[in-house]
Amino acid sequence: MxxxxxxxxxxxxxxxxxxxxxxxxxxxxxxxxRIQPNxxxxxxxxxxxxxxxxxxxxxxxxxxxELFKVLxxxxxxxxxxxxxxxxxxxxxxxxxxxxxxxxHELDQMFGEIDIVxxxxxxxxxxxxxxxxxxxxxxxxxxxxxxxxxxxxxxLLIHVSTAYVCGEKAGLIPEKPLEMGETLNGVSGLDxxxxxxxxEQILSNLKAQQLPENDIKRTMKxxxxxxxxxxxxPNTYVFTKAMGEMLVGKLRGDLPVVILRPTIVCSTLNEPxxxxxxxxxxxxxxxxxxxxxxLNLFPADKNSVFDLIPADMFVxxxxxxxxxxxxxxxxxxxxxxxxxxNPVTFQEMHDLHYNYFAKHPWTNRxxxxxxxxxxxxxxxxxxxxxxxxxxxxxxxxxxxxxTRMGLSDVQRTLFNLDKKLKIAMKLVELYKPYLFFKAIFAxxxxxxxxxxxxxxxxDENMFNFDSKSINWKEFFVNVHIPAIVKYLF
Numbered sequence: 001m002x003x004x005x006x007x008x009x010x011x012x013x014x015x016x017x018x019x020x021x022x023x024x025x026x027x028x029x030x031x032x033x034r035i036q037p038n039x040x041x042x043x044x045x046x047x048x049x050x051x052x053x054x055x056x057x058x059x060x061x062x063x064x065x066e067l068f069k070v071l072x073x074x075x076x077x078x079x080x081x082x083x084x085x086x087x088x089x090x091x092x093x094x095x096x097x098x099x100x101x102x103x104h105e106l107d108q109m110f111g112e113i114d115i116v117x118x119x120x121x122x123x124x125x126x127x128x129x130x131x132x133x134x135x136x137x138x139x140x141x142x143x144x145x146x147x148x149x150x151x152x153x154x155l156l157i158h159v160s161t162a163y164v165c166g167e168k169a170g171l172i173p174e175k176p177l178e179m180g181e182t183l184n185g186v187s188g189l190d191x192x193x194x195x196x197x198x199e200q201i202l203s204n205l206k207a208q209q210l211p212e213n214d215i216k217r218t219m220k221x222x223x224x225x226x227x228x229x230x231x232x233p234n235t236y237v238f239t240k241a242m243g244e245m246l247v248g249k250l251r252g253d254l255p256v257v258i259l260r261p262t263i264v265c266s267t268l269n270e271p272x273x274x275x276x277x278x279x280x281x282x283x284x285x286x287x288x289x290x291x292x293x294l295n296l297f298p299a300d301k302n303s304v305f306d307l308i309p310a311d312m313f314v315x316x317x318x319x320x321x322x323x324x325x326x327x328x329x330x331x332x333x334x335x336x337x338x339x340x341n342p343v344t345f346q347e348m349h350d351l352h353y354n355y356f357a358k359h360p361w362t363n364r365x366x367x368x369x370x371x372x373x374x375x376x377x378x379x380x381x382x383x384x385x386x387x388x389x390x391x392x393x394x395x396x397x398x399x400x401x402t403r404m405g406l407s408d409v410q411r412t413l414f415n416l417d418k419k420l421k422i423a424m425k426l427v428e429l430y431k432p433y434l435f436f437k438a439i440f441a442x443x444x445x446x447x448x449x450x451x452x453x454x455x456x457x458d459e460n461m462f463n464f465d466s467k468s469i470n471w472k473e474f475f476v477n478v479h480i481p482a483i484v485k486y487l488f
């Protein structure tokens with residue numbers, strides 16, 4: 001198999017990308033269009049009520065982003081016409097049969113599509129259970145069924161997450177999840193029942209005419225409850241795991257690749273270093289620390305954080321596409337760095353401290369914010385007690401200050417209390433990962449890389465070797481400046 005002609009391989013292909021307004025999908029779309037202008041068509045599924053709204057989202061949330069500046073400069077005045085020719089924004093939703101696409105568009109797409117890349121997901125750890133099931137679980141089912149209706153289909157790529165392993169320790173293998181498999185040995189996981197159960201709970205809540213916020217909170221709590229019942233730490237990874245199960249069960253002889261990225265961070269090289277969008281997992285902690293609001297960290301100093309730059313992950317999608325087209329099997333790739341190029345929490349913390357000590361963030365008043373090295377606590381229980389005591393103390397002082405009518409002091413204390421609540425929420429969300437004890441095996445991914453190298457892979461264009469990353473250089477010169485620019 002010649003990987004030297006990867007760009008030629010993409011030529012004349014018609015590809016459906018779901019979740020097109022998401023972080024990874026945008027980088028993938030930009031890359032394909034930049035390296036292969038002869039791609040026949042990219043159908044981008046956009047959650048929208050009609051074609052007009054889909055096109056507005058295409059312009060505002062995809063093509064209008066700085067991510068496309070290299071391609072804009074390359075094409076100049078031809079940019080708009082080129083995009084109009086190569087991209088079709090399709091109004092739809094993976095939560096529905098046939099992806100919610102109109103009958104007229106379906107007739108055309110079924111007969112044309114060669115490859116389907118499913119990137120659609122809701123990545124909120126504490127999403128409403130009904131919504132997470134709709135996109136992450138049954139959305140995956142609907143995408144498989146859609147792909148099987150395409151007579152020319154050559155491959156389905158399903159993007160999952162490495163953290164479907166939950167809080168397992170040790171070496172996590174690249175193997176598919178079995179239908180009904182649980183992480184704690186509790187039997188009885190029935191995906192169809194989960195959907196019916198969530199729908200029944202939602203129906204009961206609406207029948208009581210409860211306020212929307214109460215319904216939302218209850219459905220979020222339900223997702224967390226169901227996830228923990230079967231051994232997963234949050235709704236996101238639980239519903240993604242069930243999505244994988246359905247893909248494996250329903251694919252038949254459809255060629256399928258399941259890609260499990262670890263923590264996807266800003267771009268390393270393409271289309272330029274340091275593009276990021278949205279507060280991605282670890283970045284929320286970095287933002288609060290850089291703003292001087294976090295000096296106590298609950299974490300195992302030696303815990304390995306598994307990171308992969310977004311453009312490297314996109315490269316793995318394209319290379320796996322070439323390797324598995326028309327191959328009637330299911331292959332799982334875990335794309336990360338913990339196995340061959342690990343970085344620990346202590347190393348990350350030191351890099352962030354050194355950066356912000358030299359380049360402090362300037363607040364709204366124009367003052368540089370000094371950060372301390374901070375204290376790293378290996379015991380989460382002690383950390384939670386400290387947070388609780390701080391919160392209780394602030395509440396008591398706030399009560400007294402309010403009684404005394406000291407509005408300026410009250411405002412300052414209120415802001416401190418708000419920051420403390422955010423910190424408590426972040427700790428609760430990320431606790432399973434601050435003391436994470438697993439390493440993700442990437443045997444299949446390494447084998448793919450070796451095979452591609454032996455068959456003329458252009459690594460300047462398609463590198464996804466995590467061993468090639470210099471973490472110090474990446475954090476100091478690329479990633480931290482990027483989150484300061486885009487997220488602060």
